Amino acid sequence: MGAVRILLLAAVAVLATGCQAEVAGHAVPTGFVVKDGTQLRFRPVLAELPPGPPTGSATDRQSTDPATQQAAAQAFDCAQGKPDPLDGHDDPARPLVSCDRVQGTKYVLAPGFLGGDDVGRVDAAVDPRTGRSVISISFTAAGAKTWAEWTGQNIGKQVAMVLKSRVLTAPTVQSAITGGETQITGNFTLPEAQQLARDIAGG
Structure with missing residues (x-):
């Protein structure tokens, strides 16, 4: 799509x-x-990253710092079938780094x-x-x-x-x-x- x-x-x-x-x-x-x-x-999109293999080791996917968000998005493994450590336990009041596991697109999202x-x-x-x-x-x-x-x-x-x-x-x-x-x-x-x-x- x-x-x-x-x-x-x-x-x-x-x-x-x-x-x-x-x-x-x-x-x-x-x-x-x-x-x-x-x-x-429903979360506003702050940034969108194209599909690609994970790079780096950043793990804070709910940081309010833009640089940390970008690093977490680049390091996030969006492969289909791979379990997500957050899996519904994200804080809706904080930003979130996530992805579309069908397309592989990564996103930095604002609070819901x-x-x-x-x-x-x-x-x-x-x-x-x-x-x-x-x-x-x-x-x-x-x-x-x-x-x-x-x-x-x-x-x-x-x-x-x-x-x-x-x-x-x-x-x-x-x-x-x-x-x-x-x-x-x-x-x-x-x-x-x-x-x-x-x-x-x-x-």
């Missing part, structure tokens, strides 16, 4: 890779409720501003208008207010959805997102969209 961006269409925000999905037609939405609100966090308790439901389906696989995230009333305020103040910046210290996706905000619902579309099949929706909800 390539870079993800957020677009605003009427009252619904769309997070899209800009690539056509492989599945077309109609589908009944597959819904998931967040299982553990303490495990899902939304959590799983702010998400009402996550659904996956095929949009009959575009033929693209769509993941819809519905926020609670409080979550929708925070999301609208944050996106309105951070246009052009990335936000990471992090589950148990692992980045699931990190889109870029293109506009303020109001209305309480965000949609993710991209270069994935419907089963892949359903898996991402399931991951966002906590598995």
Whole structure:
């Protein structure tokens, strides 16, 4: 999947890779409720590092010092299947060095501003208008207010959805997102969209 961006269409925000999905037609939405609100966090992206082998030995992944953060990101081993020592025990009030274990991209993330308790439901389906696989995230009333305020103040910046210290996706905000619902579309099949929706909800 390539870079993800957020677009605003009427009252619904769309997070899209800009690539056509492989599945077309109609589908009944597959819904998931967040299982553990303490495990899902929305964190602003401070820096993004390309995939690559770990270098160095820095281990403080929650430092507030930018130089230490960069060193920790370079030293972090993002290989698939490798256990994460934090594994959901990160402090949401502090920065976090993490990665997307599918793409191998490493991130330096700011403290979280939304959590799983702010998400009402996550659904996956095929949009009959575009033929693209769509993941819809519905926020609670409080979550929708925070999301609208944050996106309105951070246009052009990335936000990471992090589950148990692992980045699931990190889109870029293109506009303020109001209305309480965000949609993710991209270069994935419907089963892949359903898996991402399931991951966002906590598995």
